Amino acid sequence: MAFIFDKEKGIEVLTLMIRSRVFEQKIEELFTLHKMHGTTHLAIGQEAVHAGVALGIEQKDWIVTTHRCHGHTLAKGSSLDKMIAEFFGDKRGLSKGLGGSMHLIDMEHHNAGSSAVVASGVAIATGMALQLKRMKSDNIVVAFFGDGASNRGVIHEAMNMASIWNLPVLFLCEHNMYGMSSSADKMISVPSIALRGDSYSIKSESIDGNDVELVYDRVKSITENIKKEGRPYLLETLTYRFSGHSKNDKFLYRTREEENVWKLKDPIDVFSDRLISRGIISGSEIEAIITSEKETIEKIANIYLNDHQELTLEEAMEFVYYKEEATL
Numbered sequence: 076m077a078f079i080f081d082k083e084k085g086i087e088v089l090t091l092m093i094r095s096r097v098f099e100q101k102i103e104e105l106f107t108l109h110k111m112h113g114t115t116h117l118a119i120g121q122e123a124v125h126a127g128v129a130l131g132i133e134q135k136d137w138i139v140t141t142h143r144c145h146g147h148t149l150a151k152g153s154s155l156d157k158m159i160a161e162f163f164g165d166k167r168g169l170s171k172g173l174g175g176s177m178h179l180i181d182m183e184h185h186n187a188g189s190s191a192v193v194a195s196g197v198a199i200a201t202g203m204a205l206q207l208k209r210m211k212s213d214n215i216v217v218a219f220f221g222d223g224a225s226n227r228g229v230i231h232e233a234m235n236m237a238s239i240w241n242l243p244v245l246f247l248c249e250h251n252m253y254g255m256s257s258s259a260d261k262m263i264s265v266p267s268i269a270l271r272g273d274s275y276s277i278k279s280e281s282i283d284g285n286d287v288e289l290v291y292d293r294v295k296s297i298t299e300n301i302k303k304e305g306r307p308y309l310l311e312t313l314t315y316r317f318s319g320h321s322k323n324d325k326f327l328y329r330t331r332e333e334e335n336v337w338k339l340k341d342p343i344d345v346f347s348d349r350l351i352s353r354g355i356i357s358g359s360e361i362e363a364i365i366t367s368e369k370e371t372i373e374k375i376a377n378i379y380l381n382d383h384q385e386l387t388l389e390e391a392m393e394f395v396y397y398k399e400e401a402t403l
């Protein structure tokens with residue numbers, strides 16, 4: 076792999092990936108201890124996709140995420156503080172404590188949010204791309220979706236429309252090998268989801284989603300092309316969900332051997348080893364980053380554990396029936 080990041084950027088990217096990992100480990104702990112309620116979908120193992128995409132697009136480019144949205148949201152720039160508050164159902168949270176883990180929205184950071192309805196975000200993203208085109212904006216929208224979602228009709232309709240209307244949308248398939256307990260190789264009719272772009276005359280490719288520099292490099296160049304040509308693109312990133320589908324997953328649908336093969340491709344280990352071999356950072360410096368990130372997250376979590384503030388019913392109703400129109 077070519078040298079993509081310099082020392083400063085390399086350490087920034089590694090720190091972001093570590094932050095995402097330790098954040099999700101803490102969230103898992105808090106859900107297990109019943110300090111947080113509802114359910115949660117972790118993306119441990121998929122951090123290279125989140126960091127690579129968020130850094131490969133521009134700050135004013137939009138993302139629309141999925142039920143597995145923590146990593147996308149963090150990488151796009153949302154505050155850890157507001158995210159953790161949201162998970163606690165606290166009114167200082169990103170969605171004022173009304174959304175929880177699956178419904179994170181942050182318009183300030185050009186994140187139009189996520190939904191529990193699988194694949195629905197792709198239609199929203201395509202509509203946003205239409206509006207951006209009408210506004211003659213030169214920004215794009217990234218529509219995240221999973222391998223399971225790739226079989227839903229709405230994605231096919233969205234790709235067809237994006238193609239005939241020349242919309243600036245990057246269809247970003249985060250192929251983590253499973254849709255709940257269903258293995259992708261038993262559920263998908265083509266050897267590569269990228270091939271589905273051909274049906275809609277959309278250029279596409281499939282890449283290693285555990286290589287953050289590769290994801291960054293491809294997303295940067297694809298985004299520039301979408302802006303230049305005004306055509307959509309389908310990028311499939313191959314990765315693996317180390318976490319369960321949601322809390323209480325017993326992993327009965329896959330083997331420990333398979334997991335161990337993927338553990339050798341852990342995106343954080345791969346990138347750490349690469350930075351160490353380039354002489355950019357040492358193993359003990361990486362350990363220090365992990366410790367510092369854990370301490371920061373621990374401190375923030377303790378604030379909301381000890382001081383819980385919910386919206387009143389009146390405030391919640393006012394928020395739900397929000398009168399101002401959202402603008403792109």
Ligand SMILES: Cc1ncc(C[n+]2csc(CCOP(=O)(O)OP(=O)(O)O)c2C)c(N)n1
Pocket residue numbers: 141142143191192193220221222223224225251253254255316320
């Ligand atoms: C329309 C719809 N159908 C089914 C579900 C139940 N469901 C939640 S997540 C999920 C699997 C999605 O798999 P994938 O798109 O691969 O994303 P991943 O969970 O792997 O990130 C399903 C079927 C849902 N939330 N919405």
